[in-house]
Amino acid sequence: MGMPSSDLLIRYGGNLPRYTSYPTAAQFDASVGADDSEAWLRAMAPGTPLSLYLHVPFCDALCLFCGCNTSVMRDPAGRTAYGALLMDELRRVAGRLGPDHPVRHVQWGGGTPTTLPPETMRAAMQTIRRLFTIERDAEIAIELDPRHMPDAYPDLLRTLGFNRVSLGVQDLDPAVQTACGRIQSRAQTEDCVRRVRAAGIASVNVDLIYGLPYQTVDGAGETAATVAAALRPDRLAVFGYAHVPWKQKRQALLPESVLPGPAERLAQRARIDAVLRAAGYRAIGLDHYARPGDALTLAAEGGTMRRNFQGYTVDPAPVLIGIGASAISSYPQGMTQNALTAAAYARLMGQGTDTLPVVRGVRRTDDDRLRGAVIERLMCDLRVDPAAIGAHHGVPATWFADAMPGLHQAAADGIVTLDGAMIRMTDAGRPFLRNIAALFDAHRAPPGAARHAGAL
Secondary structure, rough: OOOHHHHHHEEEEEEOOOOOOOOOOOHEOOOOOOOHHHHHHHHHOOOEEEEEEEEEEEOOOOOOOOOOOEHHHHHHHHHHHHHHHHHHHHHHHHHHHHHOOEEEEEEEEOOOOOOOOOOHHHHEEEEEEEHHHEEEEEEEEEOOOOOOOOHHHHHHHHHHOOOOEEEEEOOOOHHHHHHHOOOEEEHHHHHHHHHHHOOOOEEEEEEEOOOOOOOHHHHHHHHHHHHHHHHOOEEEEEEEEEOOOOOOHHHHHHHHHHOOOOOHHHHHHHHHHHHHHHHOOEEEEEEEEEOOOHHHHHHHOOOOEEEOOOOOEEEOEEEEEEEEOOOOOHHHHHHHHEEOOHHHHHHOOOOOOOOOOEEEEEEEOOHHHHHHHHHHHHHHHOOEEEHHHHHHOOOOOOOOOHHHHHHHHHHOOOOOEEOOOOEEOOOOOOOHHHHHHHOOOOOOOOOOOOOEEEOO
């Protein structure tokens, strides 16, 4: 299949979730709160492995394309005070969990976690190691901004046990960078990678974005080629820019008239894909790439890759606990989210010495677990047998009959192949993966609802 026809773009356009969870965050509401979080933490069986995500909602400068919960915090005392709140929340969570919960994955995200003063980061990691048992081969990862990385941080990260870093490049074209308010030279990025590798951090992930203002197919391909050749990252994430100005007001400052349309976005994506495959990377899931032999590649090939709020992961833990403002936790029973802003988070943390700063969430039903299992395997493996998963959940093979008309249309469009109950994405259908996942989403919004970014 060549470039999609206009009919295909119309049929598979609209707004869709990224399906990093199911139900998605669009279903969160205040009917789930701190009492639920309390109960789910205390109900966790001893020995249950878990993962930790720590959110730092501060940056040294805001990028106009960013959809994250973050702001500029100039005051070092404010950053230190926020770090103290993270450590306090860790203690409150650990007190409810009890001992004997091995930690398999620690992820620091943001914002820019390295805006925390080095001594605060050191104290936070010491707190985690005191309260939890981090497994010997656990992945400990952090997001970096190459424009603003304190000199002491690379060596500090290695000392504290970090073994993977992720940094944004987005696009190297100066016109694109200027429009997005993120001026980041190739030299800055290369220096950042050199410093973290010299410090002994083994794995480097780079983020690229397509669909930005003034971005072109050739420019997106050149950026991908330069990153692959000059930085040689172990993994890449290639995201489509999510234009949601109704959620993030800063995005309204982008020149919307020069945002690429769906056909141009898909062409940019296809060029990046071709460049990275030619450079030896394996395509992983919807939008990731990794070197042969990388743990993510091996997990994808072995059918053990998972998907959570941080994207694709090798982390098998059944529980993810989010710490900090806006952080989301995932339990078998459901999901919870903390107060969204740093100020609201601090207020809730200050209301008592042992309260949890949870403000909303969602409970999972048996149907949610079934549909979530199908969506996750589809997003990870690009194939799924919903009848087999249904049998495991004790439901008849006809449970997904409502998805069949859409699946037959997708097969006619060359997006999937159907072999009995087995659904396989075609290579040309990979950009439409979220559309196929949406066929199993019982909560999906009606067409035209502005809850999510565009599917393409």
